[in-house]
Amino acid sequence: MNFLGFFNITTVxxxxxxxxxxxxxxxxxxxxxxxxxSIVDAGFLLAVVTFKYLDVAFAIAILGPVSxxxxxxxxxxxDRIRHNNREGGPNV
Incomplete structure (x- = not known):
């Protein structure tokens, strides 16, 4: 039985x-x-590749880790600002 036919890349x-x-x-x-x-980013990259926008997918793959x-x-x-506010210190 072939389960790969059940899963569509766009659905994934x-x-x-x-x-x-x-x-x-x-x-x-x-x-x-x-x-x-990162899961959302992977799904977005997969959707862009599915629609064959490979130049956009390349830009997403480069800019994804930066974001x-x-x-x-x-x-x-x-987190540092919240920690300093609890102690009453400066927000730097």
């Missing part, structure tokens, strides 16, 4: 994007949101 891409975005809304921990963000690093830096900055 949409499922990855849907599961990742719902998970980002539900999960509270910021680091877990980064993992779910993940910026996302991580913002999470660390927000």
């Amino acid at each position: 891409a949409l499922a990855l994007m849907f599961i990742g975005s719902i998970g980002m809304l539900v999960v509270k921990k910021p680091i877990d949101k980064v993992i779910l963000y 993940t690093i910026i996302f991580l830096m913002s999470i660390l900055k927000i």
Whole structure:
């Protein structure tokens, strides 16, 4: 029995994007949101490749890790600001 015919690449891409975005809304921990963000990014890249926009897929593959690093830096900055506010220190 061939199960690969049941799964369509577009369906898998949409499922990855849907599961990742719902998970980002539900999960509270910021680091877990980064993992779910990468799942959404993988689904988006797969959808772009499915529609044969390979130049756009190349740009997504190059800029995806950069945006993940910026996302991580913002999470660390927000965590530091929250920690300093609890202690009553400066917000730097």
